[in-house]
Amino acid sequence: MSAESEPRYPFVVVDVSAEVSDELAATLFELGASGVEERDDQTLLRGVGAGRVTLVASFAERAEAESAIEALREIDATLTPRIEEVVGDAWRDAWKEHFAPFALTPRITVAPPWVEAPTPPADGHVLWLEPGRAFGTGLHATTSLVAELLDAHADELSGKELLDVGTGSGILAFVALKLGASRAVAVDNDADVIEVVEENAERNGLRDRVEAREATTEDITREFPWVVANIEARVLRPMAEDLVRLVAKGGWLILSGILESEHDEIVARYLGLPRGLRHVETRRRGDAAAADTAWVAIAFAG
Template sequence: MKWSEMCIHTTNEAIEPISNILHELGASGVVIEDPLDLVVEKDAMFGEIFELDAKDYPEEGVYIKAYLPFNSFLGETVEEIKQAINNLIMFDIDLGPNQISLSEVNEEDWATAWKKYYKPVQISDKITITPTWEEYTPKSSNEIVIELDPGMAFGTGTHPTTVLSIRALEKYISGQETVIDVGCGSGVLSIASALLGAEEIYAYDLDEIAVKSTQLNAKVNKVNPSIHTKQNNLLNNVDIKADIIVSNILAEIIVRFIKEAWENLVDGGYFITSGIIQAKQQIVLDQLEEQGFEIIEINELEDWVSVVAKKK
């Protein structure tokens, strides 16, 4: 079978929303080629492993590559994707060059070539994320290993926004908590919560594919009994008292459900937000404080920000 590789030259800010569009419109796998991965000094303490070639990366911005079936509907699908991406401008998302190109690839080449990008990565003091096909031996008895299959999910869990979220969860989960994961994607934050000791996790996503990915990855990591997944729009009609709410999505989306997050947290509960670019940090902080939250921490990694707020 032949596939069409769609390459979108855009910005780091647009990675999450464009990737979501691609998955929703039938892309069978997405690869992110960010030149920051070539030049940013990684946390040596976490022993990350990369096999990257500078020729694969743009000088500025990022490449998002998606793979679409080469069939009679390809032209319509491509146009639908282009329109959906252009509509992101209405949400004040910088699309950068927004240049799209198509090329043809054979299934045999694509099915294995993309796996070279993903290796085991230790992203926090305790947690290492590894693709399911890689052999990995924990370095200590305290190390927590999360196995993910990027082919069925939304990335490998090593994006800076995810790393920031997991580091916050590691700090604030002490055991037996109830956690709500808003916009669960691959389920990596829900899985991390369970493995760190949370008792009940409620994982919500509007995308049915994300819900299925969370369920599958939860089973792979043997934590599915603790994770309750449901297709849902943010926290609409959710009435659960949680100790922690975590959400790794766009700043524009986070501010839409701050009131609901407040209502679903116990007194003294934590709201962990990520997926926020530095330019939009203040928008989130202002809305959180207006609602009554106390800002506990602001953490940064590369161009991204994570905020931990407490219900006073």
């Protein structure tokens, strides 16, 4: 097949400040993007650095991408969006060459299924993971911070059931199970990622201990001793009541997807609810002085 006849995939690429990246990503979806990747200093493919985020939005047709660029310029004339095209299907697997086994926590090594089995740490485990079209390789700070908190509190987690809200690839549910959780319920509002979670569960021999389904917090009616949600602060704010409602008495709630600059507001939001949670611990990644680029994960307990 010649290059002229191969399929072409248009992307809108725009560099923005970290504090407006979530809002602009949502705008790109409203403009017709089928997916939006965020690249920063913590992701597999780096952004432009210096507290900036590179948004890469995929579109079905070039005309749609061009319309989105016009709309972005009308919204903010200082933006400099551009179109990039990839020809052919090889790009779909190109990221795999950068995804090698790595230590996610002191006891969990993450490995992609196309490599030889790595040696796990002492008293540790290998987690086989292919993110596919779902977020969550473990390489981003928001994911690794939650995983580290689960590892640090593995004794309390052992034998308990965990709810993973916004599960993506299912990585946090699998980390919990490897660390001794009895069962995990993994939910996401994106139906496409559920198959990814089920495939990863099968790879790790965990299929009978994971329930993966399309759902939101509003769809869940029972409580869990452990709840984790690695989403974004703009989503965690309005869903605070629902998330806290799902935490059993004496249970744990871990949140991430939160910048240092958003930390105090999120803590106040969750502590201000009638349920009476207490703030147990905050873990940080990055320079706390650069509050719009450093990430945090926050642990609460009932």
